[in-house]
Amino acid sequence: MKSAYTLEILINSTLESIKHIIPYSFSAKPLLSSPSLIAQQVHIDILGDFKGTLIINENGEVFSKLGESMFGMLLEGEMLQSFMGEFGNMVAGQLATIVSQKGLNMDITPPLVAQMDGYPNKTHYCTVPVELENGGELHFSFFLNELAEAN
Template sequence: MNIDANTSAIERDGKSERSDELLQDILQALRQVVPLSLGVMDPRSEDEEWQDEWGVLIGVTGDMYGRIVILGEGDVFGRLGESMFGMLLEGDMLHSFVGELANMVTGQAATLVSGRGYRIDITPPTVITGRMHFFGLKNVVKMSVAFERAGELHFIISRDTEGKV
Protein backbone atom coordinates (compact mmCIF):
# COMPACT_ATOMS: atom_id res chain seq x y z
CA MET A 1 0.00 0.00 0.00
CA ASN A 2 1.19 3.50 -0.72
CA ILE A 3 1.33 5.33 2.60
CA ASP A 4 0.43 8.61 0.89
CA ALA A 5 -3.05 7.15 0.39
CA ASN A 6 -3.50 7.54 4.16
CA THR A 7 -2.86 11.26 4.11
CA SER A 8 -6.09 12.54 2.63
CA ALA A 9 -7.23 13.77 6.06
CA ILE A 10 -4.14 15.95 6.36
CA GLU A 11 -3.75 19.29 4.65
CA ARG A 12 -0.91 19.46 2.14
CA ASP A 13 1.59 21.90 3.59
CA GLY A 14 5.06 21.75 5.10
CA LYS A 15 3.73 20.61 8.45
CA SER A 16 1.71 17.79 6.90
CA GLU A 17 4.80 16.58 5.09
CA ARG A 18 6.43 16.23 8.51
CA SER A 19 3.36 14.31 9.64
CA ASP A 20 3.70 12.01 6.61
CA GLU A 21 7.33 11.46 7.56
CA LEU A 22 6.24 10.62 11.11
CA LEU A 23 3.86 7.99 9.71
CA GLN A 24 6.68 6.49 7.64
CA ASP A 25 8.98 6.57 10.67
CA ILE A 26 6.41 4.81 12.86
CA LEU A 27 6.25 2.00 10.29
CA GLN A 28 10.04 1.79 10.13
CA ALA A 29 10.23 1.79 13.94
CA LEU A 30 7.70 -1.06 14.09
CA ARG A 31 9.88 -3.08 11.72
CA GLN A 32 12.93 -2.39 13.91
CA VAL A 33 11.24 -3.10 17.26
CA VAL A 34 8.92 -6.05 16.55
CA PRO A 35 10.57 -9.24 15.23
CA LEU A 36 7.55 -10.28 13.12
CA SER A 37 6.72 -9.58 9.49
CA LEU A 38 4.11 -6.89 9.12
CA GLY A 39 1.81 -5.55 6.46
CA VAL A 40 0.05 -2.22 6.27
CA MET A 41 -3.65 -2.66 5.65
CA ASP A 42 -5.88 -0.37 3.58
CA PRO A 43 -6.82 2.82 5.42
CA ARG A 44 -10.10 2.88 7.29
CA SER A 45 -12.93 5.32 6.77
CA GLU A 46 -12.68 8.56 8.71
CA ASP A 47 -16.06 7.74 10.28
CA GLU A 48 -15.33 4.12 11.10
CA GLU A 49 -14.52 3.42 14.73
CA TRP A 50 -12.37 0.70 16.21
CA GLN A 51 -13.55 -1.08 19.31
CA ASP A 52 -10.50 -2.56 20.96
CA GLU A 53 -9.88 -3.56 24.55
CA TRP A 54 -6.39 -2.08 24.94
CA GLY A 55 -5.04 1.28 23.90
CA VAL A 56 -2.17 3.60 24.58
CA LEU A 57 -1.90 7.32 23.89
CA ILE A 58 1.37 9.22 23.51
CA GLY A 59 1.59 12.95 22.89
CA VAL A 60 4.00 14.50 20.42
CA THR A 61 5.42 17.99 20.92
CA GLY A 62 8.20 20.11 19.46
CA ASP A 63 8.34 20.81 15.73
CA MET A 64 5.12 18.76 15.45
CA TYR A 65 2.19 18.62 17.84
CA GLY A 66 -0.28 15.80 18.05
CA ARG A 67 -1.09 12.42 19.48
CA ILE A 68 -0.38 8.84 18.57
CA VAL A 69 -2.93 6.26 19.67
CA ILE A 70 -2.25 2.53 19.34
CA LEU A 71 -5.25 0.21 19.73
CA GLY A 72 -5.52 -3.56 19.80
CA GLU A 73 -6.91 -6.61 21.49
CA GLY A 74 -5.13 -7.99 24.54
CA ASP A 75 -4.20 -11.26 22.85
CA VAL A 76 -2.52 -9.34 19.99
CA PHE A 77 -0.38 -7.33 22.41
CA GLY A 78 0.30 -10.58 24.28
CA ARG A 79 1.54 -12.37 21.15
CA LEU A 80 3.71 -9.38 20.23
CA GLY A 81 5.23 -9.44 23.72
CA GLU A 82 5.80 -13.18 23.49
CA SER A 83 7.56 -12.75 20.13
CA MET A 84 9.83 -10.09 21.63
CA PHE A 85 10.55 -11.58 25.05
CA GLY A 86 9.94 -15.31 24.61
CA MET A 87 7.31 -15.54 27.35
CA LEU A 88 3.58 -15.12 27.68
CA LEU A 89 2.60 -11.74 29.10
CA GLU A 90 -0.55 -11.45 31.20
CA GLY A 91 -2.01 -9.17 33.85
CA ASP A 92 0.32 -6.43 35.09
CA MET A 93 3.10 -7.61 32.77
CA LEU A 94 0.82 -7.17 29.75
CA HIS A 95 -0.33 -3.76 30.99
CA SER A 96 3.29 -2.66 31.37
CA PHE A 97 4.22 -4.08 27.97
CA VAL A 98 1.50 -2.13 26.15
CA GLY A 99 2.97 1.14 27.43
CA GLU A 100 6.54 0.04 26.83
CA LEU A 101 5.82 -1.06 23.25
CA ALA A 102 4.37 2.39 22.55
CA ASN A 103 7.45 3.99 24.14
CA MET A 104 9.81 1.87 22.05
CA VAL A 105 8.01 2.52 18.77
CA THR A 106 7.37 6.24 19.22
CA GLY A 107 10.80 6.81 20.75
CA GLN A 108 12.47 5.13 17.78
CA ALA A 109 10.24 7.10 15.39
CA ALA A 110 11.25 10.34 17.17
CA THR A 111 14.90 9.36 16.71
CA LEU A 112 14.31 8.76 12.99
CA VAL A 113 12.51 12.11 12.65
CA SER A 114 15.40 13.88 14.39
CA GLY A 115 17.76 12.46 11.77
CA ARG A 116 16.07 14.83 9.30
CA GLY A 117 16.66 17.84 11.54
CA TYR A 118 13.26 18.05 13.26
CA ARG A 119 12.95 18.09 17.02
CA ILE A 120 10.09 16.21 18.60
CA ASP A 121 9.54 14.89 22.07
CA ILE A 122 7.07 12.30 23.27
CA THR A 123 5.05 12.25 26.46
CA PRO A 124 4.86 9.25 28.79
CA PRO A 125 2.32 6.66 27.61
CA THR A 126 -1.21 6.58 28.95
CA VAL A 127 -2.44 2.97 28.84
CA ILE A 128 -6.20 2.54 28.50
CA THR A 129 -8.24 -0.64 28.93
CA GLY A 130 -11.85 -1.33 28.07
CA ARG A 131 -13.93 -0.17 25.14
CA MET A 132 -13.09 3.42 24.33
CA HIS A 133 -14.05 6.34 22.13
CA PHE A 134 -11.73 9.23 21.27
CA PHE A 135 -13.02 12.73 20.69
CA GLY A 136 -11.19 15.91 19.77
CA LEU A 137 -8.45 14.40 17.63
CA LYS A 138 -7.75 16.67 14.66
CA ASN A 139 -6.23 16.04 11.23
CA VAL A 140 -6.34 12.29 11.71
CA VAL A 141 -4.55 9.58 9.77
CA LYS A 142 -5.64 6.02 10.56
CA MET A 143 -3.79 2.87 9.61
CA SER A 144 -3.92 -0.78 10.58
CA VAL A 145 -0.85 -2.97 10.74
CA ALA A 146 -1.13 -6.76 10.61
CA PHE A 147 1.67 -8.73 12.27
CA GLU A 148 2.36 -12.29 11.14
CA ARG A 149 1.12 -14.78 13.75
CA ALA A 150 0.00 -11.99 16.11
CA GLY A 151 -2.88 -10.00 14.63
CA GLU A 152 -3.66 -6.35 13.98
CA LEU A 153 -2.86 -3.11 15.76
CA HIS A 154 -4.60 0.10 14.79
CA PHE A 155 -2.90 3.48 14.76
CA ILE A 156 -4.53 6.88 14.97
CA ILE A 157 -2.12 9.74 14.34
CA SER A 158 -3.46 13.24 14.85
CA ARG A 159 -1.71 16.48 14.09
CA ASP A 160 -2.52 19.73 15.82
CA THR A 161 -1.30 22.91 14.20
CA GLU A 162 -0.30 24.64 17.41
CA GLY A 163 -0.18 24.35 21.15
CA LYS A 164 1.06 21.72 23.48
CA VAL A 165 -0.10 18.19 24.04
Protein backbone atom coordinates in the same frame (compact mmCIF):
# COMPACT_ATOMS: atom_id res chain seq x y z
CA MET B 1 -1.74 23.81 7.62
CA LYS B 2 -1.78 20.15 6.59
CA SER B 3 1.38 19.18 4.77
CA ALA B 4 1.19 15.98 2.71
CA TYR B 5 4.98 15.71 2.81
CA THR B 6 5.06 15.93 6.60
CA LEU B 7 2.29 13.35 6.87
CA GLU B 8 4.28 11.08 4.56
CA ILE B 9 7.33 11.51 6.82
CA LEU B 10 5.23 10.62 9.88
CA ILE B 11 3.76 7.48 8.26
CA ASN B 12 7.03 6.23 6.76
CA SER B 13 8.90 6.93 10.00
CA THR B 14 6.26 4.98 11.96
CA LEU B 15 6.75 1.96 9.70
CA GLU B 16 10.53 2.29 9.97
CA SER B 17 10.23 2.48 13.75
CA ILE B 18 8.06 -0.64 13.90
CA LYS B 19 10.65 -2.56 11.83
CA HIS B 20 13.22 -1.83 14.56
CA ILE B 21 10.95 -3.12 17.34
CA ILE B 22 8.81 -6.03 16.05
CA PRO B 23 10.91 -9.17 15.54
CA TYR B 24 9.01 -10.53 12.52
CA SER B 25 7.37 -9.52 9.25
CA PHE B 26 4.32 -7.31 8.94
CA SER B 27 2.35 -5.52 6.27
CA ALA B 28 0.78 -2.08 6.47
CA LYS B 29 -1.43 0.22 4.45
CA PRO B 30 -2.03 3.73 5.83
CA LEU B 31 -5.66 4.86 5.96
CA LEU B 32 -7.08 8.32 6.22
CA SER B 33 -10.38 7.06 7.64
CA SER B 34 -11.10 7.08 11.35
CA PRO B 35 -10.00 4.04 13.35
CA SER B 36 -12.48 1.74 15.01
CA LEU B 37 -12.86 2.32 18.73
CA ILE B 38 -11.04 -0.34 20.72
CA ALA B 39 -11.12 -0.17 24.50
CA GLN B 40 -7.53 -1.12 25.37
CA GLN B 41 -5.19 1.58 24.10
CA VAL B 42 -1.73 3.06 24.55
CA HIS B 43 -1.75 6.89 24.39
CA ILE B 44 1.45 8.86 23.83
CA ASP B 45 1.36 12.63 23.49
CA ILE B 46 3.48 14.17 20.75
CA LEU B 47 5.23 17.50 21.23
CA GLY B 48 7.40 19.63 18.96
CA ASP B 49 6.73 20.79 15.40
CA PHE B 50 3.37 19.05 15.58
CA LYS B 51 1.36 18.41 18.70
CA GLY B 52 -1.14 15.66 19.28
CA THR B 53 -1.51 12.05 20.34
CA LEU B 54 -0.35 8.72 18.99
CA ILE B 55 -2.75 5.93 19.91
CA ILE B 56 -1.73 2.31 19.53
CA ASN B 57 -4.48 -0.28 19.84
CA GLU B 58 -5.13 -3.86 18.84
CA ASN B 59 -7.94 -6.15 17.74
CA GLY B 60 -7.71 -9.04 20.17
CA GLU B 61 -4.78 -10.47 22.08
CA VAL B 62 -2.09 -9.05 19.80
CA PHE B 63 -0.06 -7.39 22.57
CA SER B 64 -0.04 -10.66 24.52
CA LYS B 65 1.14 -12.66 21.48
CA LEU B 66 3.71 -10.02 20.62
CA GLY B 67 5.07 -10.04 24.18
CA GLU B 68 5.25 -13.82 24.13
CA SER B 69 7.18 -13.83 20.84
CA MET B 70 9.60 -11.15 22.05
CA PHE B 71 10.20 -12.50 25.57
CA GLY B 72 9.32 -16.20 25.30
CA MET B 73 6.63 -16.10 27.97
CA LEU B 74 2.92 -15.36 28.20
CA LEU B 75 2.22 -11.88 29.54
CA GLU B 76 -0.96 -11.23 31.54
CA GLY B 77 -2.33 -8.67 33.97
CA GLU B 78 0.13 -6.08 35.20
CA MET B 79 2.99 -7.58 33.17
CA LEU B 80 0.93 -7.19 29.98
CA GLN B 81 0.01 -3.61 30.89
CA SER B 82 3.67 -2.83 31.53
CA PHE B 83 4.69 -4.42 28.22
CA MET B 84 2.06 -2.42 26.32
CA GLY B 85 3.41 0.82 27.77
CA GLU B 86 7.01 -0.14 27.09
CA PHE B 87 6.18 -1.25 23.54
CA GLY B 88 4.50 2.11 22.92
CA ASN B 89 7.48 3.90 24.41
CA MET B 90 9.93 1.96 22.20
CA VAL B 91 7.97 2.63 19.00
CA ALA B 92 7.29 6.30 19.78
CA GLY B 93 10.87 6.92 20.96
CA GLN B 94 12.27 5.39 17.79
CA LEU B 95 9.70 7.37 15.77
CA ALA B 96 10.81 10.64 17.41
CA THR B 97 14.45 9.83 16.59
CA ILE B 98 13.71 9.02 12.94
CA VAL B 99 11.48 12.08 12.46
CA SER B 100 14.18 14.30 14.01
CA GLN B 101 16.75 12.91 11.57
CA LYS B 102 14.41 14.03 8.76
CA GLY B 103 14.40 17.63 9.95
CA LEU B 104 11.29 17.82 12.17
CA ASN B 105 11.34 18.39 15.92
CA MET B 106 9.43 15.71 17.84
CA ASP B 107 9.32 14.67 21.47
CA ILE B 108 7.03 12.29 23.33
CA THR B 109 5.50 11.94 26.79
CA PRO B 110 5.46 8.72 28.81
CA PRO B 111 2.80 6.28 27.58
CA LEU B 112 -0.58 5.88 29.23
CA VAL B 113 -2.17 2.43 29.03
CA ALA B 114 -5.85 2.60 29.83
CA GLN B 115 -9.36 1.57 28.97
CA MET B 116 -10.68 4.38 26.80
CA ASP B 117 -14.17 5.12 25.58
CA GLY B 118 -13.24 7.78 23.02
CA TYR B 119 -10.50 9.58 21.21
CA PRO B 120 -8.73 12.86 21.95
CA ASN B 121 -10.35 16.11 20.91
CA LYS B 122 -7.92 16.54 18.02
CA THR B 123 -8.07 16.06 14.25
CA HIS B 124 -7.52 12.48 13.09
CA TYR B 125 -4.92 12.55 10.34
CA CYS B 126 -4.30 8.88 9.65
CA THR B 127 -4.27 5.36 10.97
CA VAL B 128 -1.61 2.85 10.03
CA PRO B 129 -3.00 -0.67 10.48
CA VAL B 130 -0.13 -3.15 10.80
CA GLU B 131 -0.97 -6.79 10.12
CA LEU B 132 1.50 -9.05 11.91
CA GLU B 133 2.96 -12.23 10.46
CA ASN B 134 1.77 -14.33 13.41
CA GLY B 135 -1.79 -12.97 13.11
CA GLY B 136 -3.56 -9.98 14.51
CA GLU B 137 -3.38 -6.31 13.79
CA LEU B 138 -2.06 -3.23 15.59
CA HIS B 139 -3.41 0.22 14.73
CA PHE B 140 -1.19 3.30 14.99
CA SER B 141 -3.45 6.38 14.85
CA PHE B 142 -2.35 10.01 14.82
CA PHE B 143 -4.61 12.70 16.26
CA LEU B 144 -2.96 16.08 15.82
CA ASN B 145 -3.72 19.68 16.71
CA GLU B 146 -1.85 20.75 13.61
CA LEU B 147 0.57 19.29 11.11
CA ALA B 148 3.87 21.11 10.62
CA GLU B 149 5.30 22.10 7.29
CA ALA B 150 8.48 20.16 6.57
CA ASN B 151 11.68 22.04 5.74
